[in-house]
Amino acid sequence: MKRTSSATERVTRRTVALGLGAAALSTIAPLNIVRAQTAPLKVGVLLPRSGVQAGIGQDCQRGVDIAPGILKELGLPVLEIMSADTETKVEVARSRAEKLISDGAQVLVGAFDSGQSTAIAQVAEQKSIPYIVNIAAAPQITEQGYKFVFRNFPTVGMILNDAFANQKELFEQAGVAPKTVVFMHINDTFGTAMKGGIGAVMPKFNLPYTIVDTIAYDPAARDLSVEIAKAKASGADALLMVSRLHDAILLTRELVKQRWSPMAILSMGPGWYEDQYLKALGKLSDGPLSFVPWYDPNKPLSKKLEEALAKSSPGVNLNTNHVYTFEAVLVAADAYKRAGSSDPAALADAIRKSDITNNASPGPGILFNEKGQNDKLKGSAIQNRGGKLVTVAPKVAANSKVEWPLLPYDKRG
Amino acid sequence: MPAEVYLNVAVGGVLTGLVYGLMALGLSVIFGVVRVVNFAHGEMMTIAMYIALTLFSLFHLDPLVMLVPIAVVLFAFGYVLQAGLINMFIARPEHSQFLLLIAIAIIIVNTLLILFGPDSQNVQTAYAYKSFQYGPLIVDATKVYAAATALVVATALFGFFRYTHLGTAIRASADNQTGALVVGLNVKQLYALTFGIGSACVGAAGCMLLVIFDVTPSVGPAYTLLAFVIVITGGLGSMPGAIVGGVLIGVTEAIAGLLFTPSAKSMFVFAILVVVLLVRPQGIMGQRTA
Numbered sequence: 150m151k152r153t154s155s156a157t158e159r160v161t162r163r164t165v166a167l168g169l170g171a172a173a174l175s176t177i178a179p180l181n182i183v184r185a186q187t188a189p190l191k192v193g194v195l196l197p198r199s200g201v202q203a204g205i206g207q208d209c210q211r212g213v214d215i216a217p218g219i220l221k222e223l224g225l226p227v228l229e230i231m232s233a234d235t236e237t238k239v240e241v242a243r244s245r246a247e248k249l250i251s252d253g254a255q256v257l258v259g260a261f262d263s264g265q266s267t268a269i270a271q272v273a274e275q276k277s278i279p280y281i282v283n284i285a286a287a288p289q290i291t292e293q294g295y296k297f298v299f300r301n302f303p304t305v306g307m308i309l310n311d312a313f314a315n316q317k318e319l320f321e322q323a324g325v326a327p328k329t330v331v332f333m334h335i336n337d338t339f340g341t342a343m344k345g346g347i348g349a350v351m352p353k354f355n356l357p358y359t360i361v362d363t364i365a366y367d368p369a370a371r372d373l374s375v376e377i378a379k380a381k382a383s384g385a386d387a388l389l390m391v392s393r394l395h396d397a398i399l400l401t402r403e404l405v406k407q408r409w410s411p412m413a414i415l416s417m418g419p420g421w422y423e424d425q426y427l428k429a430l431g432k433l434s435d436g437p438l439s440f441v442p443w444y445d446p447n448k449p450l451s452k453k454l455e456e457a458l459a460k461s462s463p464g465v466n467l468n469t470n471h472v473y474t475f476e477a478v479l480v481a482a483d484a485y486k487r488a489g490s491s492d493p494a495a496l497a498d499a500i501r502k503s504d505i506t507n508n509a510s511p512g513p514g515i516l517f518n519e520k521g522q523n524d525k526l527k528g529s530a531i532q533n534r535g536g537k538l539v540t541v542a543p544k545v546a547a548n549s550k551v552e553w554p555l556l557p558y559d560k561r562g
Numbered sequence: 563m564p565a566e567v568y569l570n571v572a573v574g575g576v577l578t579g580l581v582y583g584l585m586a587l588g589l590s591v592i593f594g595v596v597r598v599v600n601f602a603h604g605e606m607m608t609i610a611m612y613i614a615l616t617l618f619s620l621f622h623l624d625p626l627v628m629l630v631p632i633a634v635v636l637f638a639f640g641y642v643l644q645a646g647l648i649n650m651f652i653a654r655p656e657h658s659q660f661l662l663l664i665a666i667a668i669i670i671v672n673t674l675l676i677l678f679g680p681d682s683q684n685v686q687t688a689y690a691y692k693s694f695q696y697g698p699l700i701v702d703a704t705k706v707y708a709a710a711t712a713l714v715v716a717t718a719l720f721g722f723f724r725y726t727h728l729g730t731a732i733r734a735s736a737d738n739q740t741g742a743l744v745v746g747l748n749v750k751q752l753y754a755l756t757f758g759i760g761s762a763c764v765g766a767a768g769c770m771l772l773v774i775f776d777v778t779p780s781v782g783p784a785y786t787l788l789a790f791v792i793v794i795t796g797g798l799g800s801m802p803g804a805i806v807g808g809v810l811i812g813v814t815e816a817i818a819g820l821l822f823t824p825s826a827k828s829m830f831v832f833a834i835l836v837v838v839l840l841v842r843p844q845g846i847m848g849q850r851t852a
Contacts, residue, residue, distance in 0.1 A: 336825040375819035382567040
């Protein structure tokens, strides 16, 4: 019988060996972690894009959106952004981080919230993929001895230390200080943690005021009239606040309705400087001082970020969410350029050796200690002024003097 | 603490409580007649709040001015819901009714989320920041207007049930359904009308609450729970009881926040409920049933 040249007949030991080799390569290929630098670095960005923190997550995304143009201008390599939604849930953050890594993410960035960031950090460390925290203040994230976790954002302790230092600087600047304050805080995990932190840090600073009353309020409160009535009745000179956005708006409305203008509103957290607060209250939003991680408006990169944001999101003021999310992406791009490879160990090593002085956050630059924490960051004091935000302390990162005291609400026209 | 602080807070509590009372009145009317517990009550109110919000955003129409048209829309919604869906469940076990209304509530919340997003929104009326001062007493203008409107609506409702033929027919079918059928009343239609009237109440309350509080789709369940607490405290099925319960809960929230800690206001509201259930299970103005 004449033999035909079919495919099966062409199988030889050599082709079997080639096939096995190809099969072995195809098993490795999906991991696809190591790439030549000509390929874009795959950066998985985890943010709470839905759920309770959806607004903040979407705000953080603006920092990612403005990144490509600026990175190109800085001569940094191109990144491929892989977006994921944590749904403001810790368990979802964990599973999305795992999914991103299995889909080929070579660096992770995110996730605004301490709980979600802690979960992502565990996954990143387990899978040996570098993770750069954009915003999360819980100290333990960089206290676990992790080798692949980095944070360019201050811890709660750093935030409070800088907040009280900046308060003292402002009192000196104004030549006057409150003698008494009412401490009002939201009664959730963040609020109670800040309350504990303030209690521990405040005595070290020998501040000119004493806390005459502490008022905790429900995060889901519909009405804060009783809280303001109680605060007003204390006769305190000023308000020391730990709030979020919604309650900050409610509290301001009540201050106006109950005809009470304290000497100052000193906010130790979010809410009082956010765009939605400024837009919702107009002239009534002017005056509160927020002691927060911010950006140095005098740094050249800050101006670039302001310009880029003005183009991509007109009417939105540059803020912490944009700056620190952008900087997390910047760290990844800078490390990729220096590492020359997407090998996770090489990338982690390059991130650890970061020394980015052309940055936007206050302080000498982006550099990490042995724990992966940028401990050189400085907090700022910002003040709402005509729908904009100005930095009033520390002096090195300020672009305006403080307006003191708070202009009474009934004299704002 | 100065006495005027207590006075200010108590007055604020009474005013807010009147609006709470009107909201709960709708629930009480529906239960009193149809004997269906409306688990979508707060969610229906958020529909009214979002209609008012949209009208304000688009045309700057004051929610209190738009109260009547919005109440009519909610009446139609309630009527269609009862006539088209709930009437089919009237003879079914109570848990089937509960599940139906809980499902409606979930659908409402998620539809509002899709349409309006999760952020809280509010209306900035001309009097949003206004307050009246009488000596040491400072009263929030929005609460005064909302409470006055609530009183007017509640009085009109009492008048309707007491002095109109239709109101009398509805009360008759509530008291004795068989008797009502015997004398030729169309009970199912009366049920639909009652559900519509209860929904109109909650629509009116939504307009009033919008001038005081912000709205998000997720507040619906909290208002449903509040309405239940109020009607159980005041007496399930009792119309005056709903108003009394509303005022009691409003004042309790306010004074407890002042005397103890504001974050524990809800705890005191539920404490009142527990005390009422222990001492007078039928509620303050409810009638004891055999």
